[in-house]
Amino acid sequence: MYDAVADDYCYPNSTVLKNKLDLTDADELDAFEAEVSDARADEELPAGDLDFAHFKAVHGHLFQDVYDWAGEIRTVRMSKGGNPFCFPENIENQAKLLFGQLKKDKFLAGLEVKKFAEKAAHFLSELNVIHAFREGNGRTQLSFFLLLADQAGYPIDLEDLDPEAFLDAMIASFHGDEAPLAALIQALIEDQPD
Numbered sequence: 432m433y434d435a436v437a438d439d440y441c442y443p444n445s446t447v448l449k450n451k452l453d454l455t456d457a458d459e460l461d462a463f464e465a466e467v468s469d470a471r472a473d474e475e476l477p478a479g480d481l482d483f484a485h486f487k488a489v490h491g492h493l494f495q496d497v498y499d500w501a502g503e504i505r506t507v508r509m510s511k512g513g514n515p516f517c518f519p520e521n522i523e524n525q526a527k528l529l530f531g532q533l534k535k536d537k538f539l540a541g542l543e544v545k546k547f548a549e550k551a552a553h554f555l556s557e558l559n560v561i562h563a564f565r566e567g568n569g570r571t572q573l574s575f576f577l578l579l580a581d582q583a584g585y586p587i588d589l590e591d592l593d594p595e596a597f598l599d600a601m602i603a604s605f606h607g608d609e610a611p612l613a614a615l616i617q618a619l620i621e622d623q624p625d
């Protein structure tokens with residue numbers, strides 16, 4: 432749940448996001464959203480160049496059944512747990528910088544595991560600060576990270592991810608400490624069966 436309450440994305444006098452099924456009950460929407468985005472995540476994700484357009488396409492794929500604005504950046508300010516994300520008017524520019532750096536870094540290919548984990552943690556942390564979408568950022572970040580890791584030669588199985596530890600690490604990274612996130616990523620890679 433975001434700190435930001437009712438906005439134009441929500442039904443009048445409600446914090447439930449307008450959705451394609453017109454579900455107005457928060458629990459029903461959560462359940463539907465979880466089910467269909469999981470199913471979409473199991474499908475082949477859109478192909479792309481690991482750029483911002485690709486990232487948005489992944490969000491569009493995961494949430495196409497739920498929101499009209501799937502794949503489109505948000506237009507409202509948001510925060511979580513008191514932590515403010517990028518203002519909407521700065522999202523495009525910040526994303527251009529972040530994805531530009533990723534390209535300069537050759538999409539993190541050819542790095543030994545520790546370096547890859549550090550760089551990937553930094554990328555994920557910055558991506559989270561941008562928080563491009565009104566909803567679905569966490570799931571899109573993870574799906575995109577899997578594509579990135581796969582292409583860099585480090586295929587990862589998310590079954591092995593501890594969601595609570597991951598969330599704590601993401602929040603720590605928001606406050607500038609990327610070490611727990613890097614350690615989690617490194618452990619995920621090292622724990623993969625050969």
Ligand SMILES: Nc1ncnc2c1ncn2[C@@H]1O[C@H](COP(=O)(O)OP(=O)(O)OP(=O)(O)O)[C@@H](O)[C@H]1O
Pocket residue numbers: 432511512513514559564565566567568569570571598601602605
């Ligand atoms: N207090 C916080 N400060 C900074 N970032 C946070 C905080 N709480 C959660 N996050 C980040 O925001 C993501 C969730 O964003 P959002 O709710 O848009 O995504 P989601 O896919 O709908 O939800 P989830 O990731 O919980 O399934 C988390 O995965 C985490 O990376």
